[in-house]
Amino acid sequence: MITPGANPRMSALYRLQFESTQDSWVLLYPEGMVRLNAPAAEILQRCDGRRTVAKIVAELEIAFAQTPLHDDVVAFLSLALQRGWLQEAQP
Amino acid sequence: MTPWGHGAARPPLWLLAELTYRCPLHCAFCSNPVDYARHEAELDTASWRRVLAEARALGAVQLGFSGGEPLLRDDLEELVAHARGLGFYTNLITSGVGLTSARASALKAAGLDHIQLSFQDSTRELNDFLSSTRTFELKSKVAGIIKAAGYPMVLNCVMHRFNLQHVERIIEMAERMGADFLELANTQYYGWAWLNRAALMPTAAELRAAEAIVEAQRTKLGGRMKILWVSPDYADAKPKPCMAGWGAVFMVVAPDGLAMPCHSARMLPGPALPNLQAMSVREAWHDSEAFNRYRGQAWMDPTCGGCDERHHDFGGCRCQAFLVTGDAAATDPVCPKSAHRGRIDDMLDAAAMDRTDGVPARPLRFVPGARRSAGLVFRSDENSRACSVPGAEPC
Numbered sequence: 001m002i003t004p005g006a007n008p009r010m011s012a013l014y015r016l017q018f019e020s021t022q023d024s025w026v027l028l029y030p031e032g033m034v035r036l037n038a039p040a041a042e043i044l045q046r047c048d049g050r051r052t053v054a055k056i057v058a059e060l061e062i063a064f065a066q067t068p069l070h071d072d073v074v075a076f077l078s079l080a081l082q083r084g085w086l087q088e089a090q091p
Numbered sequence: 092m093t094p095w096g097h098g099a100a101r102p103p104l105w106l107l108a109e110l111t112y113r114c115p116l117h118c119a120f121c122s123n124p125v126d127y128a129r130h131e132a133e134l135d136t137a138s139w140r141r142v143l144a145e146a147r148a149l150g151a152v153q154l155g156f157s158g159g160e161p162l163l164r165d166d167l168e169e170l171v172a173h174a175r176g177l178g179f180y181t182n183l184i185t186s187g188v189g190l191t192s193a194r195a196s197a198l199k200a201a202g203l204d205h206i207q208l209s210f211q212d213s214t215r216e217l218n219d220f221l222s223s224t225r226t227f228e229l230k231s232k233v234a235g236i237i238k239a240a241g242y243p244m245v246l247n248c249v250m251h252r253f254n255l256q257h258v259e260r261i262i263e264m265a266e267r268m269g270a271d272f273l274e275l276a277n278t279q280y281y282g283w284a285w286l287n288r289a290a291l292m293p294t295a296a297e298l299r300a301a302e303a304i305v306e307a308q309r310t311k312l313g314g315r316m317k318i319l320w321v322s323p324d325y326a327d328a329k330p331k332p333c334m335a336g337w338g339a340v341f342m343v344v345a346p347d348g349l350a351m352p353c354h355s356a357r358m359l360p361g362p363a364l365p366n367l368q369a370m371s372v373r374e375a376w377h378d379s380e381a382f383n384r385y386r387g388q389a390w391m392d393p394t395c396g397g398c399d400e401r402h403h404d405f406g407g408c409r410c411q412a413f414l415v416t417g418d419a420a421a422t423d424p425v426c427p428k429s430a431h432r433g434r435i436d437d438m439l440d441a442a443a444m445d446r447t448d449g450v451p452a453r454p455l456r457f458v459p460g461a462r463r464s465a466g467l468v469f470r471s472d473e474n475s476r477a478c479s480v481p482g483a484e485p486c
Contacts, residue, residue: 012241012243013243013271015180015204017152017178017180019150019152021102021149021150022150026152028152028153028180028204029180029205029243030182030204030205030207030243030245030271030272031153031155031182031205031207031245032153033104033152033153033180084314
């Protein structure tokens, strides 16, 4: 499980990109593609290696005027980390 | 509505650009057409730029540069830069021959996202025998160049009776080289592999043993390097979801501009395939007879049309149906429901008989002329010209 102080960023193997013909964000990797739902895309766009998990949660709670989002965001980030989409930036 | 009455298709997502059929290797399982020597014409740079732009505008997002050996095109860097600028995720599928440090850097600067490097085996002897070239040391060096340049690297190894017993060493080699993915591509029998099927065919038992090793290694790796085990569909007796459906997501453009729904479609009987020298990608994808021929489910015979699996396997492979039964619209013969499944079983039985006949393992030797050896017909211009003559026995 990812910790609140971690700074996740996209793994070098994956590229996050908006595809207008699909009207969705996608993750591109060697010879493959994952189509993301809107919440997943909002979270991954903020994984830049600088923002902490706590900051990402706080931003999303403001952007969507919805609390608490912590558990949902951490669950998704942990899954993304496990799948190799994300890596934790070196402190 | 198209003239073919199937309604609007979804856009393509995948474009495979076969830039050239020229190749320094002579692999006995090459998926290029055996008569490639008849199709030497190549699209020029401007035409490729147009094709890439048109495909991207339709919605294609994954782009493979393949061949032959795509590094033989000296406009590769320009095409990669153009593709990356259009927003493609760009994949280079290469033998490694010609990939110097300088070229790897230039391609990186152009925006190349990923490199897939082929190996034929984990041993120099077999790698060099199967490709009929001395390339093992070079490929090993190129793997280092790819990693040093910071690319994600996929190692691809075509699997068959000669190297299945080496599967554990192939996995260890890929891990040692720092591959992010390893694709163990069990031979699919088209092109040169179809020509060489009797020599390449493993037994079902050999495949099961190798797959068990792959499973054990996956557990050991714990996700460090992902391993893709391409289904050996003859032995698995399960039709593959070929191209995720005909004309569903995938377009291959051959060196001469032929737009194909799959790598092998050139050899299917029927009306001519569209050529992008004279047609837009949009028109070929949506309106050509070829891309609509087996699109959707209307073409299916009752065996497939009434089977729930059609939603998952999309009716399997049309080229396999043609090669084995002579009818491209037939049920994929690997399926147990096919009336022709017996022909697949005969081939597997022949492979098993071959082992029990007490024939000693055939000696492996380097073959500079790439002629027939150990029951194999190597891919070469000379052999391709021989295969291009109707009814000719190759070499």
